[in-house]
Amino acid sequence: MVENAPAADSPNPKVQTMADLLAASKPGDWRALDPENTLYVELASGRAVIELAPAFAPGHVANIKALAREHYYDGLAIVRVQDNYVVQWADPEADKPALARKIQNAKRTLPGEFDHSIDPSLSFNRLPDGDVYAPEVGFSNGFPAARDPKSNKMWLVHCYGMVGAGRDVAADSGGGTELYVVIGQAPRHLDRNVTLFGRVVQGIELLSALPRGTGALGFYQKPEQRAPIKSIRVAADVPVAERTALEVLRTDTTLFQDLIESRRNRHEEWFRFQAGHIELCSVPVPVRAAAAQPSR
Amino acid sequence: MVENAPAADSPNPKVQTMADLLAASKPGDWRALDPENTLYVELASGRAVIELAPAFAPGHVANIKALAREHYYDGLAIVRVQDNYVVQWADPEADKPALARKIQNAKRTLPGEFDHSIDPSLSFNRLPDGDVYAPEVGFSNGFPAARDPKSNKMWLVHCYGMVGAGRDVAADSGGGTELYVVIGQAPRHLDRNVTLFGRVVQGIELLSALPRGTGALGFYQKPEQRAPIKSIRVAADVPVAERTALEVLRTDTTLFQDLIESRRNRHEEWFRFQAGHIELCSVPVPVRAAAAQPSR
Numbered sequence: 001m002v003e004n005a006p007a008a009d010s011p012n013p014k015v016q017t018m019a020d021l022l023a024a025s026k027p028g029d030w031r032a033l034d035p036e037n038t039l040y041v042e043l044a045s046g047r048a049v050i051e052l053a054p055a056f057a058p059g060h061v062a063n064i065k066a067l068a069r070e071h072y073y074d075g076l077a078i079v080r081v082q083d084n085y086v087v088q089w090a091d092p093e094a095d096k097p098a099l100a101r102k103i104q105n106a107k108r109t110l111p112g113e114f115d116h117s118i119d120p121s122l123s124f125n126r127l128p129d130g131d132v133y134a135p136e137v138g139f140s141n142g143f144p145a146a147r148d149p150k151s152n153k154m155w156l157v158h159c160y161g162m163v164g165a166g167r168d169v170a171a172d173s174g175g176g177t178e179l180y181v182v183i184g185q186a187p188r189h190l191d192r193n194v195t196l197f198g199r200v201v202q203g204i205e206l207l208s209a210l211p212r213g214t215g216a217l218g219f220y221q222k223p224e225q226r227a228p229i230k231s232i233r234v235a236a237d238v239p240v241a242e243r244t245a246l247e248v249l250r251t252d253t254t255l256f257q258d259l260i261e262s263r264r265n266r267h268e269e270w271f272r273f274q275a276g277h278i279e280l281c282s283v284p285v286p287v288r289a290a291a292a293q294p295s296r
Numbered sequence: 297m298v299e300n301a302p303a304a305d306s307p308n309p310k311v312q313t314m315a316d317l318l319a320a321s322k323p324g325d326w327r328a329l330d331p332e333n334t335l336y337v338e339l340a341s342g343r344a345v346i347e348l349a350p351a352f353a354p355g356h357v358a359n360i361k362a363l364a365r366e367h368y369y370d371g372l373a374i375v376r377v378q379d380n381y382v383v384q385w386a387d388p389e390a391d392k393p394a395l396a397r398k399i400q401n402a403k404r405t406l407p408g409e410f411d412h413s414i415d416p417s418l419s420f421n422r423l424p425d426g427d428v429y430a431p432e433v434g435f436s437n438g439f440p441a442a443r444d445p446k447s448n449k450m451w452l453v454h455c456y457g458m459v460g461a462g463r464d465v466a467a468d469s470g471g472g473t474e475l476y477v478v479i480g481q482a483p484r485h486l487d488r489n490v491t492l493f494g495r496v497v498q499g500i501e502l503l504s505a506l507p508r509g510t511g512a513l514g515f516y517q518k519p520e521q522r523a524p525i526k527s528i529r530v531a532a533d534v535p536v537a538e539r540t541a542l543e544v545l546r547t548d549t550t551l552f553q554d555l556i557e558s559r560r561n562r563h564e565e566w567f568r569f570q571a572g573h574i575e576l577c578s579v580p581v582p583v584r585a586a587a588a589q590p591s592r
Binding site: 131187188204275 | 379577
């Protein structure tokens with residue numbers, strides 16, 4: 001049955017597992033999160049950390065930071081958890097003009113940033129195995145992305161942990177007041193239909209393990225089922241001592257190429273058959289606690 | 297930005313959404329679960345229903361039913377919940393010979409049933425958009441499957457909700473005493489490495505929303521964190537009145553072909569861009585409560 005697979009225990013010094021590669025990584029293989037492009041979502045259960053992607057959604061990133069800075073999100077709640085799909089938070093009273101939370105300086109809606117022209121200054125580490133949905137897929141500064149050279153477009157991809165701005169039927173009806181996180185099989189049919197603007201880099205399990213809502217689309221049916229959002233803060237606005245110092249593996253390096261290879265063909269002893277391929281949303285982008293920062 | 301996408305609201309009587317198709321389905325588009333090939337996993341939170349796939353893993357299905365019938369699983373526990381990966385249950389004392397649960401008539405281990413020769417008598421509804429991992433993918437009697445005509449092999453695929461038999465390093469070290477369910481992005485690197493034998497058709501949220509384990513690989517670190525398995529029963533052994541009567545949409549029909557098309561190009565009003573493609577693990581296989589059974 002596995003006669004064509006390489007023996008799992010064949011000694012091959014050239015073949016390294018992901019664990020080997022990370023153990024041998026150099027400090028320069030990692031990059032620290034930029035506090036100006038990092039959000040902390042504070043829940044009763046802890047903190048989820050989102051890295052923002054201003055290169056792909058500059059308007060939404062700016063607006064979501066503005067909303068966070070005017071404390072728009074503080075006291076809102078997770079209102080929807082749909083199994084194998086998304087967790088979503090919003091103002092539960094958004095549809096009631098008298099009760100809906102007011103916005104001070106940010107915008108309520110923005111034009112969609114569903115895709116944009118290919119920016120040659122952005123790194124793009126293309127994967128070798130193709131994709132069912134897009135002509136090219138790979139990583140751009142740590143984010144899963146796709147490109148269509150023919151139309152000269154580039155967009156972020158709905159992999160597990162990606163964060164987007166919900167919208168209604170009109171393309172320009174989103175803006176950041178309702179946010180969602182992917183917690184299931186990559187819903188690629190949403191690509192280019194909605195604005196993705198970041199990725200959960202720590203704490204996804206605080207969202208993905210929430211009880212599923214039993215209403216239509218996974219909405220909670222009773223207010224008391226909702227999970228309150230204590231606050232959402234831009235990391236730069238949080239005292240240094242209270243920040244979560246994280247580093248993300250760089251995706252524009254030889255090490256990351258080797259990591260992809262280590263996942264296309266798994267040489268851990270357990271494997272009997274090697275896939276020889278990998279899909280974009282199955283490539284891990286490792287995150288680790290940053291080394292202690294020099295005191296200021 | 298969406299100038300090349302069809303207008304979402306263009307009237308086209310030929311185009312139907314999945315909801316339209318299911319509303320118009322005929323009784324013959326559905327099939328009832330076979331009680332001899334259905335497992336009920338009883339948890340404190342409710343019942344998860346697994347459809348077994350004897351066509352793909354006859355040895356494991358027979359052995360797992362034998363284990364269920366000798367009450368092997370009753371009182372075991374979910375010991376591992378790894379985010380974006382798997383939920384697993386087992387005998388927590390399996391590694392301690394003096395404490396490990398005894399097996400009466402079933403087998404502890406079996407040869408792996410990782411793939412098998414293509415069986416021309418099995419239906420295979422091939423998807424049109426290809427796959428990153430396998431030469432052909434599609435559905436066989438409701439199960440996501442792949443084929444390689446060159447080597448004449450066929451195997452089940454690790455989509456969300458699929459159930460497999462964990463094993464140790466040796467290929468023949470599994471057998472059904474440790475079972476896992478996929479609760480995240482399809483871990484396709486496991487395909488052909490481990491025996492898949494069924495799919496959760498109802499109650500997946502009882503597993504996928506469990507707290508994640510904080511030990512290595514998502515194992516719970518404290519016994520009290522484990523979720524007890526009250527029992528696992530073959531549906532045929534449960535009184536008819538206590539069964540969960542379900543029907544699964546047939547995958548060898550014109551309706552299912554139309555459903556796939558309705559998901560490749562989404563005509564619901566919300567969509568601005570149509571993917572034009574679909575991946576195997578993103579195709580839903582609808583399940584519904586069966587019409588009332590005639591009394592016996």
